[in-house]
Amino acid sequence: MDSQELLQAYNAGERNFSGLTLLELELLKLDLSDANFSQADLRQSRLGRTHFCRNNFEHCNLSESILWGSDLRNSNLKNAQLRETDLSSALLSYANLEQANLVKASLCGANLNNANLANARLIEADFRSNADQRTDLGDANLSQADLSYALLSGVILRGANLAQAILCRAKLGKDYRPGSFSTDLSKVNLQGADLSYADLTGVNLKEANLTGADLTGTLLHQANLYHATMPDGQRHG
Numbered sequence: 001m002d003s004q005e006l007l008q009a010y011n012a013g014e015r016n017f018s019g020l021t022l023l024e025l026e027l028l029k030l031d032l033s034d035a036n037f038s039q040a041d042l043r044q045s046r047l048g049r050t051h052f053c054r055n056n057f058e059h060c061n062l063s064e065s066i067l068w069g070s071d072l073r074n075s076n077l078k079n080a081q082l083r084e085t086d087l088s089s090a091l092l093s094y095a096n097l098e099q100a101n102l103v104k105a106s107l108c109g110a111n112l113n114n115a116n117l118a119n120a121r122l123i124e125a126d127f128r129s130n131a132d133q134r135t136d137l138g139d140a141n142l143s144q145a146d147l148s149y150a151l152l153s154g155v156i157l158r159g160a161n162l163a164q165a166i167l168c169r170a171k172l173g174k175d176y177r178p179g180s181f182s183t184d185l186s187k188v189n190l191q192g193a194d195l196s197y198a199d200l201t202g203v204n205l206k207e208a209n210l211t212g213a214d215l216t217g218t219l220l221h222q223a224n225l226y227h228a229t230m231p232d233g234q235r236h237g
Contacts, residue, residue, distance in 0.1 A: 003027055010035065018056075038076075063101075088130060109133045112140050120145045129154040134181060154181040157188050164192040173201030173219065186224075 001009075003025045006017065010032055018038045025045035033053040041061045048068040052075055061081040069089045080100045088108040092115050099119045109130035118141050127135045128151050135152075139159040146166045153175040172183045186206040190213050197217040208228045215231060225236040 089132060093136075107135060109135055111136045113137070114139045116141045117145050118143045122147045122150050124149045124151075126151045127155045128152070128175065129181065151175075152183055154183055156184050158184045158186050159188065160185075161189045162193050163189050165190070166194045167198045168194050168196050170195075170198045172203050173199040 001020060001022055006022065006025065007027065007030065015034060016036045017040055018036050019040060021041045022045070023041060023043055025042060025047065027045070027047050027050055029049045031051040033051050033055065035052070036056045037060050038056045038058045039060060042065060043061050043063050045062070045065040047070055048066050049070060051071045053071055053073050055072070055075045057075060057077045057080050059079045060077070062085050063081045063083040064085065066086045067090050068086050070087075071091045072095050073091050074094045075092075076096045077100050078096050078098045080097070082100055082102045082105050084104045085102070086106045087110050088106045090107070090110045093111050093113040095112070095115045097115055097117045097120050100117070100121070102120055102122045102125050104124045105122070106126045108126055108128050109132050110127075113136045115137070120142070123146055125147070127137070129135055135155045137155055137157045137160050140157075141161045142165050143161050143163045144165060145162075147170050148166050148168045150167070150170045152170055152172045155172070172185070174180055174182050183203045185208050186204050188205070188208045190208055190210050192212040193210075194214045195218045196214050199219045200223050201219050202222045204224045205228045206224050206226045210231050211229050211233050213231050228236045230236050
């Protein structure tokens with residue numbers, strides 16, 4: 001099935017595309033909401049600015065695809081393969097990305113507010129803000145997610161759950177690009193998180209919970225730790 005055949009089937013009322021091999025699709029600026037692409041192979045597809053609201057992409061392979069600016073709100077992407085996928089400026093609020101593979105994915109300027117990223121692999125993922133907007137991970141569930149070497153400068157993480165997350169050598173400090181912001185980690189749950197050798201220079205950690213966190217070699221210069229709970233359980237400031 002090619003792009004035209006899929007679009008014709010969708011317009012005719014078909015919604016089940018589960019398990020299909022649909023490599024290198026080109027479906028731009030369309031509405032393909034409420035469809036089932038579970039276990040489908042969509043590698044290297046161009047799907048920018050398309051509406052995929054409430055879609056099922058569980059176990060779908062979207063590696064190296066372009067989903068720039070696409071609407072994936074409330075979609076199920078559990079266990080999806082999103083390695084090196086471009087999701088910059090995508091709408092992913094309330095999406096389920098549990099155990100998804102997002103290694104080296106671009107999420108610059110994406111809205112992941114209240115998304116579930118528990119146990120997701122986000123090694124070297126790029127979350128930095130873009131020219132249009134800051135990346136929003138507010139109230140997202142990132143518990144036990146692997147964010148090693150991830151670029152998180154300027155990201156909104158207020159109220160996020162990062163309990164037992166791996167942030168080894170992650171970059172959260174201000175990156176000094178024109179118009180860049182400090183990362184907001186206020187009230188974030190970082191209990192048991194691995195922050196070893198991470199850059200938290202100038203980060204807002206006000207009222208964050210760092211109980212049991214690994215701060216070996218962590219850069220905390222000019223970080224706001226007002227009323228933060230430190231690894232030993234003591235309240236700072």
